[in-house]
Amino acid sequence: MEDGYLHYQELKGWHDAPFMQPSATDAQFFTHYLGQVVESGALVAEVGFGNGNFLGWAAARGARVFGSEVQAAARDKALHAGVGLLPLDFGTWQGALPGRLRVIAAIDVMEHLTRDQNAGLLAAAARLLEPGGLLFLRFPNGQSPLSLPIQYGDQTHVSVLSAPIVEQMARGLALDVVFAGRPFRPFAGGAAGRAARKIQDLVRGACDRLIRLIYGPLPMHANTVMVLRRR
Template sequence: MSGYLGWKGWGADGFGVLTRGDKDYFARETRDLGRLHPPASVLEIGYGNGAFLAFSRSVGWNVTGTELLPELVELARAAGYQAFRADELDTLPDGSFDLVAAFDVFEHVPPEASVAFLRSLSAKLAEGGVILLRFPNADSWIGNPFQHGDVTHVNAIGVLKLEFYAAEAGLSILRIRGARRRGFQTSVIHGLHAWTAGVIIKCIGAIAKALYFPDLPVVLSSSNVVTVLGRAGDTTLGERRLSRRGRSRTRTRR
């Protein structure tokens, strides 16, 4: 789409820049994935302006990325990353990655293609590997600005829809939670917001969930949702990949 890169503010000047705030955010966002020690193999789908590529490199992970926009593929290659076009995903070896990450990508995938998309990611997982997704929270009104703020978003995803997609793709949901809030490492404003409004919103969300959705693992306190998926029946996941705190509860349908 003409003008999309400029609208997003993506380009050569800022590509692959890892700010102090980004490094802190990604470190906290990946904290409950378990022991992904170097030389972990990571695949990022839709890496955008390359912040998570840079984070992965900074912590010693072997990272590969795919992108839809050819300009971004060229920028990543020029920066020394293994980068491929989105339509080249099938050329990457199956069973090769400990982590497949897709930040703000799933909402760009049409509903009818969502199961096939997850299956394609699952195929790339090594034994015990996990998928990390972040997407706008369709279960809460506070996700609306992110969901409807990008003309290329074509699917609104809530927990129940995610459960269906995951089951059809042969995946288990290991974790569903709100995205981590940025803190003082990003800016004073972000830090103060996390300590004040962030706490209030979390409390209000917990109360609303208890009142209206006590049996559903919905997130009502965050504009973005993060979920961790693993292949159903993969007995090597367990504590090696997810901390005890990170395991989700199984919901019984009524």
């Protein structure tokens, strides 16, 4: 698997970026969805942690962080930073964890996995999350033409996903969908950043309503966020 990720650190700009150092907008994004559950002592794991932005945010809140990653360079950085490394096979995670997880995150990862691997991720979440624990997902929205530059701009993407597909895959598991839709959009730059985002949101909302009026209820957002809760 790692052969397809040669030079991926350079492609993403991670080779010279600080590890586990989320930006202000990263922190806003994670806090919006998970700020009430990621706290001191919580066990948190990430699939494909990349440059560790999410794990860095969770660790700063006192969580005990674990993760899996196909890239050797990223694994080396994580090991040096004290992250508990997990195997790529979700079925073997239980033996590598000290308890049930509060959160499992797969951020911009499921498109890199096969359908069987994604089904394994959902099944593992149902086994490994504590009751009320959350599976947090973000992936390109396969129902929207606006996702095409994201979906087909990376040779390592192998699956096209949507909220209905993930809901189908989760049927029969002890997971309830509590949110599926357009991602929260953090802002940067103080008042100017907030004003720019508000204008963008107004324009996008108007375009969405026009498209829905003409073509029906198409989910046009480029990325989809889903939050699933363990029963």
